[in-house]
Amino acid sequence: MSGLYLHIPFCKQACSYCDFYFVTRTSEREHFVQRLIEEVQEYRDTKFIDEEVETIYFGGGTPSLLEPKQVEQILQAIEQVFEVDAREITFEMNPDDVNKEFLGSLKSVGINRASMGVQSFQPELLEFMNRAHSSDEALRCLELLSQSRFESYTVDLIYGNPGETKEQLNDDLNRLLQFNPPHVSAYSLTVEPKTRLGKMVDLGRIAPPKDDRVAEQFDLVNEQLNEQGIERYEVSNYARSGREAVHNSRYWEHHNYVGFGPGAHSFWWGDQAIRWENKRNLRGYLRDRNLREEEQLSYEQLAEERIMMGLRTAKGIGFEELSQKYHYQLNDRQQKYLKKVAEEGKATVDDRIKLTDKGIKLADAIILDLVTLH
Ligand code: SF4
Structure with a gap:
């Protein structure tokens, strides 16, 4: 059983902490989708189609910048090349892109798990993180999601922001828990060197949060979620029983997966274990088909x-x-x-x-x- 990962490299704006690969010009979306479909088709007649596909994950970047029609085309291309019996098809989305119709269309084309990037409900923290959505948009979106036909969904939170208080985190958790989410990913903020946040830390404009403070916030997340029956099964991932993310759990156990799109990683352990990465370069990806770096493990x-x-x-x-x-x-x-x-x-x-x-x-x-x- 294998997994497929699709990297959709577009974002409206750059969040201050993020070092994923993305571009903020979104005009090349249609060209990208056609190229992504070609990349999927290039796997025809290779050993990578021998295993049945159990999970598909649309990550990014911001997959919710795609039209549902484009998502459908990508899934159809996958089904023409791979043998798919997917128990989980996850789609990452940002609150400012979502409405009832969008969720309904995604469900109709086969997505069965939504991953919502909320990060916080505190206006000042959203601003600090340079998120494109507001607190109200996040709340409205969770309401839509909890009433939707999605079998499962997950919400991303970030804690340990510089200056973030326990009260703010408590408030974030309370607001989130009103919706009874089946799965939560709660990450402590990491300062990556090439990000805006990294530069601000380097210039001494802000101090990264102290370890003991982050540890206290971790305890708060752990306690609050556990009390509601949402238990930690990985350092940053919490779920109600039976709602653990299948796709990500497979990464941790070295199951095989193939990634598509610029910056996507793949891992395959057959006679030998290999990992390869598509270069983080959209222009190159749209032009050239062989921009991969491979290593044997x-x-x-x-x-x-x-x-x-x-x-x-x-x-x-x-x-x-x-x-x-x-x-x-x-x-x-x-x-x-x-x-x-x-x-x-x-x-x-x-x-x-x-x-x-x-x-x-x-x-x-x-x-x-x-x-x-x-
Ligand atoms: S956190 Fe998500 S939305 Fe923000 S820049 Fe990174 S990939 Fe884009």
């Missing part, structure tokens, strides 16, 4: 990736999987380190390693220590 690299992704999930990672699928054995130093981490209450270790609530906040540091001891 060793068992050691794969095992490290699996540890990194697995330890961020509530399921953790099993020793048997590590040794059988990845030919990876933990050495004495790693075992000693894990024992210490478990004694400190940051992990549980039996036939699997799982980080606790205390450990998950330090996931990046624990993972780094663990893999560098190999």
Whole structure:
């Protein structure tokens, strides 16, 4: 079973924290859709169509800048090339693009999961993040979504903005929880170097939030969502039972997937494991078909990736999987380190390693220590 990812590289404006690949000129949308369809067709007669497609994900960028008709054309092209039995077809959207008719049309062309980029309901934080939508638009959109025919949906929130208070986050969570969402992705703001936010931090215009403050906000998110039965299954992802995102969970488990569009990544583990990335260049993508960078991955690299992704999930990672699928054995130093981490209450270790609530906040540091001891 494989997954397909479609990168739609258009945005109305640049959010201050974002380092995904996108352009703000949207006039090339139709040309892009035709090129994307050609890229899908190029996979005909390759080994990448051998596995049945279980999930499809429209990400970006802003997929909701496409017309439903264009989405339908893309899905039809996929079905002509791949064998599709998709249990989940997710579509990312921004509140300012959505109305009842748009949601209904997407549902009719086959989308069954919506992903709404709300990030916050606080006007000053939306302005700081340079989001294109208002707080009212986000609320109206969630109302539409909760009344829509979508079987599932998810809402993105960002916390840990510089200057963000606990009260503001609490208010965001309360507003969100009124809608009883089946799935929430809550990310702590990261400062990426080439973004507007990164530049402001470099120039000393703003100070990034302190770690202890972010940790406090993480606890608040965790508590509030857990109380409503929306449980954390990955460091930034929370769901009601049975509503976990299938597509993203497959990435964490090294399932095969193919990405289309500029900047999209693909991963395929057949005789060998390979990953490739389409270059982050729309002009080039529209002109040239072979702008890909490919790398082969060793068992050691794969095992490290699996540890990194697995330890961020509530399921953790099993020793048997590590040794059988990845030919990876933990050495004495790693075992000693894990024992210490478990004694400190940051992990549980039996036939699997799982980080606790205390450990998950330090996931990046624990993972780094663990893999560098190999
Ligand atoms: S966060 Fe989303 S909408 Fe904002 S610039 Fe990035 S991809 Fe575009």
